[in-house]
Amino acid sequence: MKQVADIITRLQMMTQDGSKSDRRLAALVLADLDFASKAAISEIAARADVSEPTVTRFCRNLGCEGVRDFKFWLAQAIAIGGLYLMPAPLNRDAREQRIAAAITVGATQAIERIAASLDMSTLMSVAERLSASRHVLCIGSGGTSSMMATEMQNRLFRLGVSVVAQVDGQLQRMYAAVATSETTVLAFSISGYAKSVIDSVVVARQYGARTVAITGPGSALAKAAEIVIPFQHGEDSNIYKPTSSRYALLAVVDMIATATAESRDSNVLESLRRIKLSLNTLKVDDPRLPLGD
Structure with missing residues (x-):
């Protein structure tokens, strides 16, 4: 088996550089990762309007041994980076306070x-x-x-x-x-x-x-x-x-x-006093500033 380091990147590249059927299948998978990771080969072929052998060939072109191996790598990608692949909708209408609240x-x-x-x-x-x-x-x-x-x-x-x-x-x-x-x-x-x-x-x-x-x-x-x-x-x-x-x-x-x-x-205390004195003397004479920060 070839080493499949990042199936998502391979799929993205396939949408640009693959054959017509490979581009169609790659786009279908990326559009619905959950479906592709669970559906039978017949269901994937039907949705993409291609034959089952075409699906198998597509998986091998990605570096997988077959459909089962492809689903393994896809499931792993979803488990590890699913939050980044299928993020919750971002409410851009909320004001700045939303960001401040999220951090604090x-x-x-x-x-x-x-x-x-x-x-x-x-x-x-x-x-x-x-x-x-x-x-x-x-x-x-x-x-x-x-x-x-x-x-x-x-x-x-x-x-x-x-x-x-x-x-x-x-x-x-x-x-x-x-x-x-x-x-x-x-x-x-x-x-x-x-x-x-x-x-x-x-x-x-x-x-x-x-x-x-x-x-x-x-x-x-x-x-x-x-x-x-x-x-x-x-x-x-x-x-x-x-x-x-x-x-x-x-x-x-x-x-x-x-x-x-x-x-x-x-x-x-003596070390702290010396640090405070030297910084206030050499930098800014403000005893309210944090110690060395």
Whole structure:
């Protein structure tokens, strides 16, 4: 069997470059994906006004072994990307407040879900470990997870923690290879299957580092790490707005940072004072501005 990487793209190309019957069949499938994925070959042939052998030939021209194989790939495409292939109608008449509400409600709900599910005793023990570590390595791969690794570095360095963030896969593995028993690795992955992150956790543990993963429970990363803060993401059906789960992950980052600051007690205040003073002196003399943000 030929490898069918993206049946939808192949169908779209077929509507432009295929034979007359192939173009007709491709257009029919794209117009009614649900029908095409479930209908018998006779029903597809009748609707397209072609013969059954023509349908079989069409499927093979797409790189499939036959109609059954074609339906398998089509069903998979619908299951994975159905929201984007058959989106709910967009109400363009609604005013700007609809967009503001979609973002704020989604963010609030995501944060409330993660707050309700967190084991705070685990989070507090992680904060104590970070505070006591000689070195902290934050790693993440992909849009949200890499952003959170960098943000955790931004939160911890100002507390006097020796911390570095790496989002490049090769550098993650290299830094993990020089970890010691005084290192804590904080790994972010929403899916839990980012290979460089998993590899780095495995390597760091080999050299005695403590490893913490903020990831999906039961994932490969969760199994590789010593300590897991479970993160389960849930999205709504609005495919036009950015994912709300990153607000929840950011809330976890802020909780860990706050707990770490409190575990260091007044030791953090001098560093924070210096940062505030230097920024207000060199940038804008406004003490109301956030600390370094």
